[in-house]
Amino acid sequence: MLTEARKAVPKDQRRSVPHARAQAAIPLWAMLAALSAVAAMSQAFRTVATLFASELQREFGASTQEIGLFAGAFHLSFAVAQIPIGVALDLFGPRRTVSAAFLLACAGSFLSVFAPNLPVLVASQVLIGIGCAPAFLGAIVFVTNRYPASQFARLSGLVLSFSGIGMLITGTPLAFVVETWSWRAGFLVLAILSAIVLAANVLLVSDERVEPGRERKRPGLLAAFAEIGPLLAQRHTLGILLLGGVSYAAFLTLRGLWAVPMLMDRHGFGLVVSGHIMLATSVAALLGPPVFGLLKPGNRGRRYWIVASAAFCIAAFAALAGQSSSLVDVIAVVLLGFMTGYFILQYADVRAAYVEEVVGRAFAVFNTAIFLGVAVMQWLTGLVGSFAAAQEADPFTPVFVVIIVLLAAGIASFVLLPWPRGKGWER
Structure with missing residues (x-):
């Protein structure tokens, strides 16, 4: 039976049948919640500069301009990565694109914890910005692919609202962590939360399975950019x-x-x-x-x-x-x-x-x-x-x-x- 089930799956899409069955049992709302959590973490990362500014000035002697560079590195890399991420979402789907990119955000947040100087901290922000680039995009492409068009506005509105939790995290809760310990402890909290969110996306989210014979023809990478x-x-x-x-x-x-x-x-x-x-x-x-x-x-x-x-x-x-x-x-x-x-x-x-x-x-x-x-x-x-x-x-x-x-x-x-x-x- 297992062999027959495996044969029914195209070779280039084949995964273990138990794994496929497990993901098939996961409701869509749980998958969307995992993707929305990435959007919430993106909101958290983009609003930490205000909390960490004075601490960075004391530890690294950073000027106001350098603090601006630290804050801007996330937004610049986030914006630059949008079109490549959009291509990847069309070619590879939300699960693989979001998980692969958010791995960079996790790496950047852990790098921030141990950053020995400001240039390394800025580089970590670049990684985080690229990693968060598919945050909201991944969720709304998932909604586009998996739900009727009539539900798009309602569900994407819920995703956008849920992502605002990230701003609340970087309010009083993270301010307490920074005030009690340090800005590095604040980044450690964000790094741990990011790792949990990444694991949730890897384990819960699956891209839509297309019936054999109905696969949509996808362009190559260069053709996708050319479009x-x-x-x-x-x-x-x-x-x-x-x-x-x-x-x-x-x-x-x-x-x-x-x-x-x-x-x-x-x-x-x-x-x-x-x-x-x-x-x-x-x-x-x-x-x-x-x-x-x-x-x-x-x-x-x-x-x-x-x-x-x-x-x-x-x-x-x-x-x-x-x-x-x-x-x-x-x-x-x-x-x-x-x-x-x-x-x-x-x-x-x-x-x-x-x-x-x-x-x-x-x-x-x-x-x-x-x-x-x-x-x-x-x-x-x-x-x-x-x-x-x-x-x-x-x-x-x-x-x-x-x-x-x-x-x-x-x-x-x-x-x-x-x-x-x-x-x-x-x-």
Whole structure:
């Protein structure tokens, strides 16, 4: 019986039958949870720089610029790896791609524990950034491959919300570890958690088994990369990327750079009170994706929701630019956290706009636009804010005006440039 079962499996896909049976018994939600845990660890790694900065300055004598290099190494390597990871997801599937890449994150986190100097620590961040590159992509490609299209927004919203646990880990819990022991102990905790998550993905996750005779023809590696050019050239790609490049960037620029200084300088809030407001904003950002994921407006209706949500964000930034009361500013910041949920509709839009064979690469290109947009918007608002401060003017109003203009340009591009077409998309 065992021999017959093995013969029924194509030779190039053959694994032990007991192992195949064991994985077949694992429910899809458990596999998705394991992949979502990788996304949570990615969020944790990208938010540790603030916790470790003062410790690194004391131990290594690092300057502010060097701390910036340490923090930026993760994001740069993460962004650069997006397209190769997207190709790998299309060719090899989430299980092998995520597990192989996240092994680098585990190695980088353990290397960080024993880093003798700052250059080694920066190199470890590069490894971690590459290792985390398929974190969210792997989960949403898994959802694309294993669930009906009608469930994509809901499930990917849950994945995005669950990944926010990583930000909570690097809040009070990891701060306690660092304060009690050291930043190395903090990295050790992350390294152990990463190893557990990697083991869960290796043991639990399996890629979809295709019946003999129905295998999808996959291109070679070079051909897969070559297909990115035609994907970028499709009539609807530019509008998707231009709005994607400013939507998440608007919130991350507010949350990462301007919200706390605005609350402290405008309204005289202390750091603790501002921290409480940021915690409320983070909680709102956890609630937004699953709420927006419940929407099922169809492909064209989804685009109307995206435009309306982005326009709402413009209104919230306009309230901030107007130098209103402290209550208005706090409400606007928290609401903008909740509105991050509409980004999940943008991922669903990408899912619907491209054929399944290239959807991993499409997500990767979209992610690249997002992170490049974050870098450009943070640099540009920093330039504008610094110029305003040098003129002894309020730096926040011109910063928020710049964000409004960029969001408006993104919406105009999304609406006016060609939309996807075809009978399947029009549903």
